[in-house]
Amino acid sequence: MILQTPILALLLAAALSNAVALWTAWFGLRVLRGWDIASGSRAQLRLERRTGLASTLFGFVMLIQIAALLLFVFNADRMATLFVGAMCAVGTLNVNAYGFPALYLKIAVFFAASLWLILDRVDRQGRDYPLTRLKFSGALLIAPLVLTGAGTELAFFLGLKTDVITSCCSKMFTPANDGIAAEMTGTAPATALWFLGLAGVAVAATGTVSLAAARLQWLFALAGGVFFAAALTAIVSVISLYVYDHPNHHCPFCLLQREYGYVGYALYVPLFAGTALAMGAGLLSLFAGTGSLATVLPGALRRLVWASLICHGLFGAVVLSVIATSRLVLFG
Amino acid sequence: MSGRAPLPRATRRLRLVLALFGAGLAALALEAAHARLSRPAAELRMAASAELVRAAGLTDLALFTEARHSRNPALADLHTAFQDAPMSFGHFPSGSFAPRPAAGFGKGTLGFDADEVRR
Amino acid sequence: MTPGLRRQRALAEYTLAAMARRRGKNIGLVAVYAAVVFFVASAMLFSAALRREAAIVLSEAPELVVQNLLMGRHELMPGAAVETLAGIRGVAGAQGRLWGYFYDRVNGANYTLMVPFDPALIPPAGAAIFGEAIPRTRDHPWLGAPLFLSRHPGDLVRFNAAGQLTAAQGLVSSDLILIGEADFRAFFGLPPEVYTDIAVTIRNPREIDTIVQKAEALLPDARFVTRDEILRTYQKIFSWREGILVALAGASILAFAIFAAEKASGLSADEAREIGILKAIGWDMRDVIAMKLWEGGLVSVGAFLAGTVAAYLHVFAFGAALFAPVLKGWSVIYPDFPLAPEIDGIEMTALFFLTVLPYLAATLVPIWRIASADPDQVMR
Known part of the structure; x- marks a missing residue:
């Protein structure tokens, strides 16, 4: 092969x-x-x-x-x-x-x-x-x-x-199994969405704070990490359902296919990029005191946080549009 | 704009090369657009073929008609040479020494030239 | 313009000036490189288009084909098996297929004679519907001329033209001759109540596996070919073919990369002196590397663009004319079919990886030797 x-x-x-x-x-x-x-x-x-x-x-x-x-x-x-x-x-x-x-x-x-x-x-x-x-x-x-x-x-x-x-994915992403994939699948849709929303608010808040105060970027990185976990859980537990218009299809990989308009790439690329940038900002903030970096670091940190926020925003926009355009009604 | 100094040679050269790259990219984009625009027609054509496949009960493509393992690879005998790839190199090294007879297969004689086949 | 951008512009201008001094050599380099990309890209576009076409067209093939096997070879299927298969629960219908090959002495072509399923497609007795290639390879004087087939010397069977399949359907039908069942059995001297194989229609695709299991128990000698297997066969054939071509082209890419590395590491005295001077007048190591990156990028991306654009034209505008002799092999009939143009992201990424990376690597790696040497050493 x-x-x-x-x-x-x-x-x-x-x-x-x-x-x-x-x-x-x-x-x-x-x-x-x-x-x-x-x-x-x-x-x-x-x-x-x-x-x-x-x-x-x-x-x-x-x-x-x-x-x-x-x-x-x-x-x-x-x-x-x-x-x-x-x-x-x-x-x-x-x-x-x-x-x-x-x-x-x-x-x-x-x-x-x-x-x-x-x-x-x-x-x-x-x-x-x-x-x-x-x-x-x-x-x-x-x-x-x-x-x-x-x-x-x-x-x-x-x-x-x-x-x-x-x-097939339908055998792996089902609540009936053991393991982390099953845990993620088994999370109730409402819980997963709430968790994602809260993590999103945390990212926005820590991002704003670190932009305003020019420090505490590590907190932003932490929020980014939590958001990443929340986002993956939400994708498996609920967002995939909206994409497939199907109450039981949880696969996070089928999203990447042409039939679903490659929406998976629109979700994963900003998510992964945003998380990496947030972690980068957290890592860099550890060197704020280093001599010759004192002049460049604040600017670099600002740009990283901004870029990460934009990626998170894009991810959020894609999620919202997926939910808005879906024919599946999970709540109400 | 008058009174403007002519651009240095290096700048002009850079612009030319960048323009060439832009043209290349534009051509690629044009091709992608062409592929995209011709999709409905192609899908219609493939649907017609698929309809024929359904109506006649076909199982294979008529791409390689020379032998049954290549005309119907999906249904060929198990373990026939070439079975997994009709255009693959021969199973036996001798295959590379016996070219196709110029006069066609005739009664199925193979040879290095037409005379040999006729004999 | 930001300082970073201005620096890059200056580097690019300088690189171009340096390359212009060896214009012939660099143009030749890009041309050969583009030819290699062209070859690989053509192979990839062509087989990707064929794969897509096969997947779509053959998705209408029978869900299950049942062959009789005798001594390891495909044998005629007794008609009773049709009833047996149709009786399995979950089977929507079973129908005996009649098809066979005919070697035409006149032009050396192989035809596929077949009795179509759809009654609307079955021609009246003594008539046939021809695939696109048959009038073409038999030099029929007018459209609708009858076809005469000779099974042995002194024999002549006439088929009136009842219709003609279009070239648009050529990929599945160019060598087909569709005739009625009575004509088919008479032509091949086939006894009644036997079939070439049996096509089984299954309504629910999830049941195919269980139905095959049940049928295996009922017909232990038979071989079962599912539609998925047919589709997979074609995906494999074309990817494998493409892989072979790419691996073959890999040899030329490798040779090309070695040539590029040789050129970069063996750096002519001129180039070495040039770098020495640059360093002496204050260029940083990074500037030298960035310049080399610009050079490698300009050459490889330029060749990639030129090769890919030309390959698309070759495959989709000129019907892959350079590949046709290889594809035709020994067969007389080769379908004259259009391909659906398609540029595929994954294929393009893979192509970029395969063609640009080796060159960039080959030009970058040798620099470290000069990079780490002292300016006066290189200039000497």
């Missing part, structure tokens, strides 16, 4: 990412050992010259990883026709034991990559590269994640046999 164009593309991206991640990690070790911005030694000069390249390459890979997540999900959805009983990406991912781990690792890499890119961007603006050590220890942590992700992905693709009987 490896001879499918999107799979070939994903494997190529994974191979490139692995190579760069390994090199960056190795380089990161040297930075951690020998980085001393005050020193004028030859070794330090060499390190300084190469950090630029290392960050560019690693940033490039992080961008690829973000795009690869989209391609991975899109491809899983598309391949569902090849397996017996699959209706959407869930069926494909369930073909063997590596499917969902591969997806979760890709999502983890997505968030790690977004945070790293935000750090990198700010670090470049500081004259003495104040975050370099942090950035490269981050790269050192992300590299194993990238490698494991690639390995799991490869195992998943190699294990894909067509005509295998797999399980």
Whole structure:
């Protein structure tokens, strides 16, 4: 099954990412050992010259990883026709034991990559590269994640046999099962919507406060994280019902299909971007006191919070329009 | 506007290249629009084919008519060579040495040239 | 204009000026690169269109086809099995299908003779409805000319034209000859009460699996092909074909990437000196990298755009003329069918990954050598 164009593309991206991640990690070790911005030694000069390249390459890979997540999900959805009983990406991912781990690792890499890119961007603006050590220890942590992700992905693709009987989303997202998916599905629609609404208010409030006070961004990040969980629960528990006009179809992956106007992408892209930006703002706020960043950081934080708020707003607008245009009446 | 200094060469070059990229993007967008606009007609045409498939009880595409495993891949004998891909490379290496006889299949003789087949 | 944007503009202008100094080489590079993209993109667009077409068109195929197997091969189906299958609960109807191949000595083509289900499509005795390719490959002098088929030397069977299927339906019907049941049995010398296979109509698609299980118990020698399996066969055939083409093209992409890496790492003395001078006059390492990124981006995105735009034209305006010989294989009849144009997001993303990434990587990686060297070392 490896001879499918999107799979070939994903494997190529994974191979490139692995190579760069390994090199960056190795380089990161040297930075951690020998980085001393005050020193004028030859070794330090060499390190300084190469950090630029290392960050560019690693940033490039992080961008690829973000795009690869989209391609991975899109491809899983598309391949569902090849397996017996699959209706959407869930069926494909369930073909063997590596499917969902591969997806979760890709999502983890997505968030790690977004945070790293935000750090990198700010670090470049500081004259003495104040975050370099942090950035490269981050790269050192992300590299194993990238490698494991690639390995799991490869195992998943190699294990894909067509005509295998797999399980459909309707069997996974049902309250009758155990596990977190079932918990999410089983949440009462009203509860899920209330929870989402409250989390939305919390995001808006903490966002406004952090914009006005120019601090407390970590609170905003926290609210963003809670909103993310609330949003995923709400999508599984109630928003999917509105999209499908069906009181029992809870799948969060069928949303990505053409029949439903690709509304899943309109939901997930702003949600994931908004969450990543909020977490980025929280992370950056930890360095508010760092010397050379004092001038750039407030501006960067403002922009991040704004961007995150806009993404959350977009998500909210899509949710509202889905509920408004649905023919399904759940309440009243 | 008169009195304006001519643009430096580098700027003009950049503008030209950006214009070329813009033209490329526009062409791609145009193609996407073309695909989108021709969709209703294509769907109508495919619906006509689907109707024929239903009315005649067809199971396969008439793309490769040379042999039964390629004319009806969905119904071909299990385990026939080529079964999973009619245009795949031959099962046997000899396949790459025996080209198609110029005069057609005739009685099914294969050979390297027309003379050989005739003999 | 913000300072960041102004810096990028300056870098782009500088990169272009540098590239213009080696104009011939860079134009050649983009042209070859675009040709590789064109090949991959054509393969992808073509097979994606075929996959879509097959999925839509064959969604009307019978829910279940039952074949008789004898010695591992497809055999005639006794008519009694029709009753057996129709009697299974959940089956809306079962109908024997009559179809067979005929090798035409005159032009070397294979036809598929078939008795259609729909009574409206069944021609009167002695007449036939022709697929689009049959008058074409038999050089019929006028539309509606009768078709003469010879089963062996000295034999001639005449079929009057009762109609003609359109080229728009060519993908499913170009080699079809639709005739009545009596004509079919007489033509092939087929005894009454046998069928090629049986098509089973099932009202509720959820019941297909259970019905197949029941039917397997009743007809242990038969092979059951569901509509889903038919659809999957086609999805697999075309994706696999596309994958093979892409993997083959992968070799040329790889060769191209090696060439690009060689060019970038072997950096001609000129280019090395250029970078040395830039660094000596105060360019930061990042500026050099950004310039190289601009160069790689301009080349690869330019080639990607040119190749993709041309591939769309090739596949949908010129009927994939370059692929037709490969597709036709040894068959005489090749349907003259239009394809539904479609640009697919996932395919485009995959194409971008496959063609642009290797080039960018190949040009970026070697820079670190010069990047980390001292200016005077490179200039020397």
